[in-house]
Amino acid sequence: MAHSFEVGTKAWQPDPTEGWIASEVEQKIVDGDQVKLVFRLENGESKTITTTIAALQDDNNTTLPPLMNPAMLEASDDLTNLSHLNEPAVLQAIKLRYSQKEIYTYSGIVLIATNPFARVDSLYVPGMVQVYAGKQRASQAPHLFAIAEEAFT
Numbered sequence: 001m002a003h004s005f006e007v008g009t010k011a012w013q014p015d016p017t018e019g020w021i022a023s024e025v026e027q028k029i030v031d032g033d034q035v036k037l038v039f040r041l042e043n044g045e046s047k048t049i050t051t052t053i054a055a056l057q058d059d060n061n062t063t064l065p066p067l068m069n070p071a072m073l074e075a076s077d078d079l080t081n082l083s084h085l086n087e088p089a090v091l092q093a094i095k096l097r098y099s100q101k102e103i104y105t106y107s108g109i110v111l112i113a114t115n116p117f118a119r120v121d122s123l124y125v126p127g128m129v130q131v132y133a134g135k136q137r138a139s140q141a142p143h144l145f146a147i148a149e150e151a152f153t
Contacts, residue, residue, distance in 0.1 A: 003067060004056055005037055010068035012088035013041055020088035022068060023047065039065070069093075077142050078106040104142035111147050 003009070007025050015021040026046070027038035035056060039047045055061050066086035068074075073082055074089075075096035082089050090107075097105050098114050103123075105112045122128075123143070132145040140146055 011065035012068055013039060013047055013065050075100065080108050106142045111142060111144065
């Protein structure tokens with residue numbers, strides 16, 4: 001579905017240091033077929049993108065910034081739950097989960113594991129196997145044992 005980038009729309013902007021930075025449409029100026037979008041970046045800077053009405057309605061337009069997900073979805077334990085599945089949204093979800101000490105994230109049937117750079121013995125205690133034994137994968141937090149249980153059944 002095409003998005004119109006109304007005032008308040010949140011999107012990701014490329015950033016040479018951070019990779020991606022959050023922004024929000026502050027102004028939308030329509031002049032005939034031309035549209036000027038003024039974004040306020042989270043670092044306080046402003047960025048203007050000039051496009052056309054037709055480009056705003058094109059789902060395959062790569063000149064517009066990727067859209068951000070609602071805050072309640074940003075740290076989803078399954079990336080397929082994201083309303084906007086794009087590179088910065090995926091990186092943000094994994095980053096937020098990592099900061100919450102959640103090293104596993106699903107992407108559909110795939111399990112993504114991030115290196116915690118610390119011991120995580122609590123994830124692999126014998127009792128943890130029982131937490132996942134005989135259960136549907138979606139009923140528990142993402143874990144290697146959930147994938148193993150699914151393969152076993």
